[in-house]
Amino acid sequence: xxxxxPTAPLxxxxxxxxxxDIRLACMRISRRVRFESDREMPPHRFSVLxxxxxxxxxxxxxxxxxxxxxxxxxxxxxxxxxxxxxARADDPTDGRQVILxxxxxxxRAVKRVRKQRDEWMLSRFEHLTDEERELLQRAADVLxxxxxx
Amino acid sequence: xxxxxPTAPLxxxxxxxxxxDIRLACMRISRRVRFESDREMPPHRFSVLxxxxxxxxxxxxxxxxxxxxxxxxxxxxxxxxxxxxxARADDPTDGRQVILxxxxxxxRAVKRVRKQRDEWMLSRFEHLTDEERELLQRAADVLxxxxxx
DNA sequence: TATTGTTATACTCTATAACTATA
DNA sequence: TATAGTTATAGAGTATAACAATA
Numbered sequence: 001x002x003x004x005x006p007t008a009p010l011x012x013x014x015x016x017x018x019x020x021d022i023r024l025a026c027m028r029i030s031r032r033v034r035f036e037s038d039r040e041m042p043p044h045r046f047s048v049l050x051x052x053x054x055x056x057x058x059x060x061x062x063x064x065x066x067x068x069x070x071x072x073x074x075x076x077x078x079x080x081x082x083x084x085x086x087a088r089a090d091d092p093t094d095g096r097q098v099i100l101x102x103x104x105x106x107x108r109a110v111k112r113v114r115k116q117r118d119e120w121m122l123s124r125f126e127h128l129t130d131e132e133r134e135l136l137q138r139a140a141d142v143l144x145x146x147x148x149x
Numbered sequence: 150x151x152x153x154x155p156t157a158p159l160x161x162x163x164x165x166x167x168x169x170d171i172r173l174a175c176m177r178i179s180r181r182v183r184f185e186s187d188r189e190m191p192p193h194r195f196s197v198l199x200x201x202x203x204x205x206x207x208x209x210x211x212x213x214x215x216x217x218x219x220x221x222x223x224x225x226x227x228x229x230x231x232x233x234x235x236a237r238a239d240d241p242t243d244g245r246q247v248i249l250x251x252x253x254x255x256x257r258a259v260k261r262v263r264k265q266r267d268e269w270m271l272s273r274f275e276h277l278t279d280e281e282r283e284l285l286q287r288a289a290d291v292l293x294x295x296x297x298x
Numbered sequence: 299t300a301t302t303g304t305t306a307t308a309c310t311c312t313a314t315a316a317c318t319a320t321a
Numbered sequence: 322t323a324t325a326g327t328t329a330t331a332g333a334g335t336a337t338a339a340c341a342a343t344a
Contacts (some may be wrong), residue, residue, distance in 0.1 A: 009279045010286065018286050020263075020272035022262050023182055030179035031174055033294065036217075044334080050229045060302065072335055074304070096302040096343045100334095114169075121168035124295045130158045132247035132291045137159065139288035141283045143174035146183065209325065221312055225326070239299080246326040247321045 022146075029121075037120040038113045044068075048076055049085060049102065049110050056101035060089075083111055180269075186269040187262045193217075194208075197225055198234060198251065198259050205238075205250035234258055 035041060042147065044066070051057065051065055061072035077100055080086045085106030091097035102110070125133060150248045159167065159211055183192060193215070200206060200214055212222035234255030240246035251259070274282060 003174060010282050015274060019267045021289040022285060023266055023270045025296050026175040026178040028296035029175040069336055073205055117172055118168045121172045122164060125164060133159050135288055136171060139284055140167060140170040142285055142298050147177035218313055
């Protein structure tokens with residue numbers, strides 16, 4: 001809650017500049033999170049595991065969600081089956097469908113990668129002041145809003 | 150410029166949670182900027198053009214900066230030469246080296262993609278309040294610090 | 299016949315190893 | 322001989338088109 005003079009709305013030029021700053025910072029952070037935190041799990045594999053975390057899905061559903069072709073998703077899920085991270089099961093009501101779900105090992109892998117990424121972020125926060133951290137905490141909701149709309 | 154009670158430092162649990170929130174927001178924003186703003190310029194090509202913006206470089210230098218192999222970078226730069234975005238020139242002092250630099254068209258392409266990406270971000274800002282924008286402006290410096298260290 | 303899953307084939311970007319030319 | 326650039330080849334991801342099996 002600010003008590004001084006209410007800030008004047010940002011000018012058009014300031015908004016353009018802000019847009020550039022926020023975009024660059026997010027892209028750089030994102031790049032470093034991916035490149036420096038997990039070395040064994042490529043992004044597309046990890047993304048599929050996350051999609052299966054809440055509920056089992058078919059290959060086609062995953063292809064739709066990730067916006068890749070069914071054959072392409074098929075290759076990714078095949079690899080994940082070979083790695084023991086997901087399991088296949090026939091749909092009892094529709095013989096054409098195959099249900100994919102996380103194995104316990106797959107669930108552990110998701111947690112492990114998330115932890116690595118968060119630890120990388122956390123290590124960045126060590127160099128910030130308490131005020132800067134508090135500022136980030138309030139900005140997090142706004143960033144989430146920007147990302148989701 | 151806060152006047153109320155100075156905020157207590159964030160607890161360990163709050164920091165872990167914040168780390169997760171900021172990471173996810175940045176990754177989602179980054180993903181949408183790439184997927185939704187420019188459809189013709191793949192990320193690795195754009196990145197190379199940006200590296201040549203300030204100064205000409207050799208293929209090997211670019212490979213080192215982008216952390217890919219020299220042959221891989223060679224393919225990317227070949228494509229960019231074919232597209233007319235970069236030009237090759239023999240080094241006058243060392244006949245083994247080839248200097249790569251942006252053409253005027255390449256420079257325009259960089260500006261065009263940046264503008265598209267910023268416009269996407271800008272359109273996201275329309276749904277924010279003035280207070281939220283002002284908060285983001287102050288957070289931008291902190292995010293840049295997180296990304297750069 | 300319509301739909302789901304799979305296979306066949308090809309294109310792109312990645313890499314390592316080998317070759318060519320210059321210092 | 323060392324180094325910069327390039328070429329050869331292979332691996333992993335993407336795609337579209339065609340095929341097989343089930344509803």
